[in-house]
Amino acid sequence: MSRTIASDTFQQSSLRVHVDDNVRVALKDLKPDTEIEDNGRIIRIARPIRRKHKFALQDLAEGDTVVMYGVTVGRATCPIATGEAITTTNTEHSTDNSQPQARRDQWQAPDVSEFEGVTFDGYHRPDGQVGTANYWLVVPLVFCENRNIEVLRQCVADALGDDPYRDYKRMARAMLRGEPVDTTSSDAGQERLFPHVDGVRFLTHTHGCGGTDDDAQALCRLLAGYICHPNVAGATVLSLGCQKSQMDMLSRAIEERDPQGLRPVHYFEQQATHSETDLIRQALTTIFDGLADANRCERAPAPLSKLTIGVECGGSDGFSGLSANPMVGATIDRLVALGGSGILSEFPELCGVEHELLARCRDDQVGERFQQLMEAYQRHADAVGASFSMNPSPGNIRDGLITDAMKSAGAAKKGGDSPIVGVLDYTEPQRQQGLNLLCSPGNDVESTTALVGSGANLVIFTTGLGTPTGNPIAPVLKVASNSELAKRMPDVIDFDAGPIIRGEAQIEELAERMLQLCIDTASGRYRPRAVQLEQLDFIPWKRGVSL
Known part of the structure; x- marks a missing residue:
C-alpha cells in the first residue's frame, strides 16, 4: 500500500483549532491513506477529504459530540471512524454546551501602543x-x-x-x-x-x-x-x-x-x-x-473612539472561521482597547456559542438582555416551523460548514474577545462604547443594513466564496478568507487573510494592518471596492423569520 505523509513545508495540510477539539480542518485536499500527525499521534485519512472540511481525530459513536473551537458544534448520527470526514450524513446540529473558554473580567487587552494618539x-x-x-x-x-x-x-x-x-x-x-x-x-x-x-x-x-x-x-x-x-x-x-x-x-x-x-x-x-x-x-x-x-x-482629525465598526460575514467557507473572522475579531479588540466600538450581529449565527458570549457580558443585566432577545427570536422561529439549524446555505455546506453551531463558532470570532458592554434590539442605536451585540437575521444584506442603522460608520465584511454587497452610506471593506478568492475577485476584495492559512502571517500582524486600512478608509484615503462598484444594498428586516 502506498503511503503519503502530509507535508507542511510549503503549506499547512491541516489544523486543530483548539486543544479540546476532536476534529481537524483540512487546509488542502487530502488523499486516502495520507497520514497526519496530531499531538504525537498519526491519523490515517480514510477517504478523500476536500480542503476546508473536517475529519475525526478519534472514533465517535452515535450520539457523541463533535467539538471544534473548544465548543460543541454537532452530534454524530452514526459511528464515525478516526480519519473519516465529518459530513451532513453522519453529523447533525447540536447545541449541547461545553464549558465556556471566556471568563468575565479576565480579558487581556492587546498591545495598542503603536496606535496611541492616532486619529482619523x-x-x-x-x-x-x-x-x-x-x-x-x-x-x-x-x-x-x-x-x-x-x-x-x-x-x-x-x-x-x-x-x-x-x-x-x-x-x-x-x-x-x-x-x-x-x-x-x-x-x-x-x-x-x-x-x-x-x-x-x-x-x-x-x-x-x-x-x-x-x-x-x-x-x-x-x-x-x-x-x-x-x-x-x-x-x-x-x-x-x-x-x-x-x-x-x-x-x-x-x-x-x-x-x-x-x-x-x-x-x-x-x-x-x-x-x-x-x-x-x-x-x-x-x-x-x-x-x-x-x-x-x-x-x-477625530479620535478612534469615534469609530464604530460593524462586523458581518457572508458567503462563508471552511476557512472563514480560521483566518478572516479571527483576524477581524483581533482588529475589533484593538479598536475597543483604543476606546472605539464594534457591533456583532446575526443572532442565528450565534446559536450554539451563547454560553461563550454570556461569559463575556460585562454584567448580569447585559447577559439577561442577550438571553431574552435570543430566546424570543428562537421562539418565533419555532412558531413557524423554522430553526436556527436551517441557517447554513448550500454553499456553506459545500465548503465544510455543515451545522449551524459549526458556522456560529467561526462566525462569532468576528467579535474578538473583549467584554460585551451592550445588547441591542433591531433598530436600537448603539450608545455604549465597546463591543455590542445586535439582534438581526443572518441574511447578509438585512444584517448589514441593521448594523449601519444602529450606528456603525464602517463595516468589515468577511467572505470565503465572494459576496458583492455593500451599503448606501457606510463604507464596507471586504476581507477574503483565502488568497484564491482574493486573486479571483480583486474588484470585490479589499484585504486578503489567506496568508494565515498558509502559515505566512500571524493573526495579530494582519489585524494591525486591517486596523490601519480601517483608519485610511474612515479618513477617505482609501475607497473600498464596494464603494467603487456602487454596491448600495439596503433591505429592512420585516420581523418575521429570516434565517
Missing part, C-alpha cells in the same frame, strides 16, 4: 458624532414612492455628471454597434461640484404598507437611524400619504435620536401636492440646497 479624518456633526463619509440621503416612506426616488436619482446623476453606470452604458452602446469595447474609465479628471460631499444616496425598499403596526414602526426607526447617522448631513423624505408608515411616526423616531433637531430633514407628501412635477421640483430643491450646506463640512 472625519466629518464632525453638531451632535458630537463623527462620520467616515458625507452624504445627502433621499428616502421613501413606502414602496409606492420608489419610482419617484428613481426619477430623482437619474435627474441628480445627470445634473451632477455623476452617473455610476456611464462606463457600462458606453460599453453596451459599443457592443450593440459592433464597435471595439473600451474598458477604461471615462471619469478621469472630472471636476466635483461639491468636493467635500461623497454624493447623494437614494434608498428604495418594499415596505411601508400592507404590514403590521410593528412593521411600520420598525421601518421608521430604521430610516431614522440612517437619517441621523454620522455619515449623513441631512435628508429628503417622500411619502405617498395614505400608507401605514406615516410621516409623524418617522419624525418621532428621528426626534428620539436627534432631540435638538440638529439634522435637516425635508418631508414631501405626494397626495398633498398639486402634481408629480411639483413634487420632483421641490424635492430637487432640497437636495441641491442640502448638497451646498453639506459641502461646508470638511474632514478634520
Whole structure:
C-alpha cells in the first residue's frame, strides 16, 4: 500500500483549532491513506477529504459530540471512524454546551501602543458624532414612492455628471454597434461640484404598507437611524400619504435620536401636492440646497473612539472561521482597547456559542438582555416551523460548514474577545462604547443594513466564496478568507487573510494592518471596492423569520 505523509513545508495540510477539539480542518485536499500527525499521534485519512472540511481525530459513536473551537458544534448520527470526514450524513446540529473558554473580567487587552494618539479624518456633526463619509440621503416612506426616488436619482446623476453606470452604458452602446469595447474609465479628471460631499444616496425598499403596526414602526426607526447617522448631513423624505408608515411616526423616531433637531430633514407628501412635477421640483430643491450646506463640512482629525465598526460575514467557507473572522475579531479588540466600538450581529449565527458570549457580558443585566432577545427570536422561529439549524446555505455546506453551531463558532470570532458592554434590539442605536451585540437575521444584506442603522460608520465584511454587497452610506471593506478568492475577485476584495492559512502571517500582524486600512478608509484615503462598484444594498428586516 502506498503511503503519503502530509507535508507542511510549503503549506499547512491541516489544523486543530483548539486543544479540546476532536476534529481537524483540512487546509488542502487530502488523499486516502495520507497520514497526519496530531499531538504525537498519526491519523490515517480514510477517504478523500476536500480542503476546508473536517475529519475525526478519534472514533465517535452515535450520539457523541463533535467539538471544534473548544465548543460543541454537532452530534454524530452514526459511528464515525478516526480519519473519516465529518459530513451532513453522519453529523447533525447540536447545541449541547461545553464549558465556556471566556471568563468575565479576565480579558487581556492587546498591545495598542503603536496606535496611541492616532486619529482619523472625519466629518464632525453638531451632535458630537463623527462620520467616515458625507452624504445627502433621499428616502421613501413606502414602496409606492420608489419610482419617484428613481426619477430623482437619474435627474441628480445627470445634473451632477455623476452617473455610476456611464462606463457600462458606453460599453453596451459599443457592443450593440459592433464597435471595439473600451474598458477604461471615462471619469478621469472630472471636476466635483461639491468636493467635500461623497454624493447623494437614494434608498428604495418594499415596505411601508400592507404590514403590521410593528412593521411600520420598525421601518421608521430604521430610516431614522440612517437619517441621523454620522455619515449623513441631512435628508429628503417622500411619502405617498395614505400608507401605514406615516410621516409623524418617522419624525418621532428621528426626534428620539436627534432631540435638538440638529439634522435637516425635508418631508414631501405626494397626495398633498398639486402634481408629480411639483413634487420632483421641490424635492430637487432640497437636495441641491442640502448638497451646498453639506459641502461646508470638511474632514478634520477625530479620535478612534469615534469609530464604530460593524462586523458581518457572508458567503462563508471552511476557512472563514480560521483566518478572516479571527483576524477581524483581533482588529475589533484593538479598536475597543483604543476606546472605539464594534457591533456583532446575526443572532442565528450565534446559536450554539451563547454560553461563550454570556461569559463575556460585562454584567448580569447585559447577559439577561442577550438571553431574552435570543430566546424570543428562537421562539418565533419555532412558531413557524423554522430553526436556527436551517441557517447554513448550500454553499456553506459545500465548503465544510455543515451545522449551524459549526458556522456560529467561526462566525462569532468576528467579535474578538473583549467584554460585551451592550445588547441591542433591531433598530436600537448603539450608545455604549465597546463591543455590542445586535439582534438581526443572518441574511447578509438585512444584517448589514441593521448594523449601519444602529450606528456603525464602517463595516468589515468577511467572505470565503465572494459576496458583492455593500451599503448606501457606510463604507464596507471586504476581507477574503483565502488568497484564491482574493486573486479571483480583486474588484470585490479589499484585504486578503489567506496568508494565515498558509502559515505566512500571524493573526495579530494582519489585524494591525486591517486596523490601519480601517483608519485610511474612515479618513477617505482609501475607497473600498464596494464603494467603487456602487454596491448600495439596503433591505429592512420585516420581523418575521429570516434565517
